[in-house]
Amino acid sequence: MTPAGGPQPGGKMAANVMHFARLLRRAGLPVGPSDMLAAQEALGLIDIGRRDHVRTALRTTMVHRHEHEDLFNQAFVMFWRDPELARTAAAMALLEAAKEKRPERAPPGSRRLAEAMASPQEKRPRPQDEPPQIEADMTVSERERLQQMDFEAMSAADIANAKTEIRRLALPLSLHRTRRLRPDPAGPHVDLRATIRSSLRHGGEILSIDSSRRVTRPPPLVALCDISGSMSRYAQILLHFLHAVANDRDRVSVFLFGTRLSNITRQLRHRDPEVAFQLVAHAVPDWSGGTRIGEALSLFNRNWARRVLGQGAVVLLITDGLDRDGATGLAENMERLHKSCRRVIWLNPLLRWDGFEPKSQGIRAMLPHVDEFRPIHNLASLRELVETLSRPSNPRAMDAWRVAL
Known part of the structure; x- marks a missing residue:
């Protein structure tokens, strides 16, 4: 199948789609290899010269939740460099000059997107002739130190690490029995109503006894x-x-x-x-x-x-x-x-x-x-x-x- 207009995307376009997917993944969106392949296939079916068509194709294949659309739109403008962005910004600046300047809150996700756009620092390779030296005298695991540190004494970096640890915590609650019953062939309670209802399928003759069990669920x-x-x-x-x-x-x-x-x-x-x-x-x-x-x-x-x-x-x-x-x-x-x-x-x-x-x-x-x-x-x-x-x-x-x- 050939594109609706323009050449088949490949070369730099394929590399750009891969880098754009990596940017979205660093910003927190769940974009995997299958999404990148689907985006490549979608770009092959549209007119590459239409920016709105490209945005729709990428959003359809890479965004799976409604709350991720705003972050995707910001990333699309920043990565693909909207040519109308400078003209729009100049017009908005002229309009805002006549009004009182008020600080506006950055849209949600802009901080993460800015961090994702920043290129990661390259680590210098260690010389091969120098063996790594590890000082193990009186050292404490960083994770163990973080576990015992008071929240009030944490620095900004410690708080960021603590938030990551908190998201990994699972909260189990003991199950409690409710008044509701659910059908269960091995349940301890005889369900007389279900038994009579099933007997009507056989002319009123009871061939089996239905049973039920109380539903258990964690409390509010x-x-x-x-x-x-x-x-x-x-x-x-x-x-x-x-x-x-x-x-x-x-x-x-x-x-x-x-x-x-x-x-x-x-x-x-x-x-x-x-x-x-x-x-x-x-x-x-x-x-x-x-x-x-x-x-x-x-x-x-x-x-x-x-x-x-x-x-x-x-x-x-x-x-x-x-x-x-x-x-x-x-x-x-x-x-x-x-x-x-x-x-x-x-x-x-x-x-x-x-x-x-x-x-x-x-x-x-x-x-x-x-x-x-x-x-x-x-x-x-x-x-x-x-x-x-x-x-x-x-x-x-x-x-x-x-x-x-």
Whole structure:
């Protein structure tokens, strides 16, 4: 089959398609060898001189998700050098000169695309006559050091590595039996209705007994995360964990609270983390502000508890317990929250200190109404949380804290 117009793509065009696919892959799009071959075949069926046809052909073969279209469009313009881009930019500059200049936020994915466009640094080859020298005295694995480092003490490079480790964490939850039944030939329950229905196919004669089994599924997970000034650094990193959990399993609800309560479940459903966090930034106006834990829990109990705490939900309460309003209404709302769910796990970064004591009014009001009290300040504590959620709760684990009250 010959192209609709223009020569058969080959030579430099084939190499350019390969480099463009590599650019998309470095930017985070799942483009494989089969997609490159499909793009080559698609370019052979269109008019190469039509830019819109080339864009459509490449987008059809290389983009598999709707959320990747914006990143693809930016990459296409940057890689193939739109000839109208300079003319459009000059016209926009003339229009913007008459208006007040305002800083505009870069579109989602532009930072990753810029990093992908940058050519990777070439490593200098080691001389063959010099054997590699490894100093093993008093060295610690970089990954082990990262596991024990406090989130608040991490540099920008450490935070980037920590986010990569967080995305690899899987969150297992113990299965719970529901009221629903599903057909199962080896089930322990006799399904009388299904038995009679199947007997009608044989003139009312019962030839077999149908059975069923109760459906088991993980319980809903609800996260209430504090984003006040004292918790902002931890919340920024833990949001990557909550984003990975929200995209890995269903029935996950995430709320942020500072001076008000914000539901960001819909924003975190976006698979691209950069786009999801930009949506969260627009939806949450009180980041790094004060803390009103009692008022936030009151709003949650009144507006959201009946919607998201059904079927034995597990609640992750992420806060340091330092309330600006003291303990006003905190004990009552914590008691109601505890009675509305199966399990409340309080994650407090202050537990990283060995000499921590529950002396503040907010912590003393909240402790009697939680099932587990755990630290959350580094990757090691986050892995322990993942292991804890896969096991049933231990009521005796809170005895020492209750005695301290």
